[in-house]
Amino acid sequence: MTSRSAAPDPAVPDPAGNHTVGTDPEIVDLAATLRRRPTVRLGADVDPGWHDALSRWARSNGLEVTDTDATLAVTTDPTQAVRAAWVHSPFAGVEHLAPALPDDVVLTRTTGTMPGRIAEYVLTWVLAERWQAARYLALSTTATWDASNPPASPERREAAVVGTGAMGAAIARTLATLGYRVVGLSRTGRPDDAFDAVLPLAEAFGAATPATPATTEQAFDAACTDVLVLALPHTPQTDGLVTPALLRAFERVHLVNIGRGSAVRTTTLLNALDTGRLRHATLDVVEQEPLEASSPLWRRPDVTITPHVSGLTLPSDVVAGLDVALTAIRAGSRPASAVARDRGY
Incomplete structure (x- = not known):
């Protein structure tokens, strides 16, 4: 075409x-x-x-x-x-x-106005996960006062947003208000003022070439990333883009997907959760919608499902x-x- x-x-x-x-x-x-x-x-x-x-x-x-x-x-x-x-x-x-x-x-x-609403969604669930909202809601229903293991601010104020269009840019600006340094990951790596740095996906997860060495400002360390947001459209190029190999670069990251469920396979998510690469997955989109009641994603405490409502x-x-x-x-x-x-x- x-x-x-x-x-x-x-x-x-x-x-x-x-x-x-x-x-x-x-x-x-x-x-x-x-x-x-x-x-x-x-x-x-x-x-x-x-x-x-x-x-x-x-x-x-x-x-x-x-x-x-x-x-x-x-x-x-x-x-x-x-x-x-x-x-x-x-x-x-x-x-x-x-x-x-x-x-x-x-x-x-x-x-x-969708980018702003999607950014609010990401902010909501990043804070809910950090502040253990699900745990405290459960404790409150049983009148249980449990001050053990209180919420703590993340040691790593690093976030990565895969997809740097209007949605990704709004998310980056919102996460920045929480003190995050936000790196955008895209097909081209074209700079965008909404991000502290933007890198091509291939460069972010591989060695920088001699012609384009990563600068201090551009440096991206997946293992030090606290939040990973997927803001990808559905195209043949993004189908299954988030592979097991890509997620193995992370270490206990909170993944939030507001783009398309086709970007990451359910089996890939489950494996990354089981191995500790993901500490939590907040999914507004999944591979097949609506998500079947038999899906194992429903029964995991480290997964939050919402019914594709982030960008109405x-x-x-x-x-x-x-x-x-x-x-x-x-x-x-x-x-x-x-x-x-x-x-x-």
């Missing part, structure tokens, strides 16, 4: 001199299609409670809501996007859409995302929320 990550050319006046447009040909063509056929279809998978807000947004922007094929489809189901030149996912994940849509379809996604999308997030994307498209510019199809996010 062709890449969607190319930056738009500088904006120039349109031939009529009416307004400023960009010169990204694909986006300019999409803007023209929207003018000729200003229609939007809300997929059958879109929450019915969101229809009023999305319909009002469409009407206020001169778009007709239709139940048939339209220029814009708001959906996670590619079968609901037939003939659509633009598809907008009402959620952040696009794993069902990206591989199925033709290359010339512009695909955007919703992020909205609000209808206002979808409306805001569509509004920003439509404004960019009508100006001929590629929206910031556009998915790079070669990467899948």
Whole structure:
């Protein structure tokens, strides 16, 4: 598939001199299609409670809501996007859409206020694990006063976040408020101000090459890491990315997964817990959802399960995302929320 990550050319006046447009040909063509056929279809998978807000947004922007094929489809189901030149996912994940849509379809996604809520989730469970919240709740139900083994601040104020997009960056900033030094681990190692350092995954878990020696600021020692957060989308490259070999580099780390359950196999998690590489796993996502009642993850005191609630999308997030994307498209510019199809996010 062709890449969607190319930056738009500088904006120039349109031939009529009416307004400023960009010169990204694909986006300019999409803007023209929207003018000729200003229609939007809300997929059958879109929450019915969101229809009023999305319909009002469409009407206020001169778009007709239709139940048939339209220029814009708001959906996670590619079968609901037939003939659509633009598809907008009402959620952040696009794993069902990206591989199925033709290359010339512009695909955007919703992020909205989700990064902040996900960061709150991580903060909540990092503190709950540190302060033994589950233990004290259990003691309180039996009226038991037990001051033995009180909570202690971690000796290692080091955290690693795998995935340095909007979610990972928000998590890093929040963990920093607890005094953590946060290292981001990503495919490219591209620097980001939200992190104290960002390293490519291959470099973080292998020796630095002579051409790119690790500096003191970049140094990453998995064995000294207190919290490991997985903030990965689902792509072929991230499927099973967190391997047993990778987790063997850690020593009693608290793993929190808010990305996709496919990033780490259940058997890998169980083995890492049994060998002490993980002291606790907080899982908002798992390989198969909902998690079966027979799964051994339910019966472990060193595992906390939540039902994929850390990054719930609000209808206002979808409306805001569509509004920003439509404004960019009508100006001929590629929206910031556009998915790079070669990467899948």
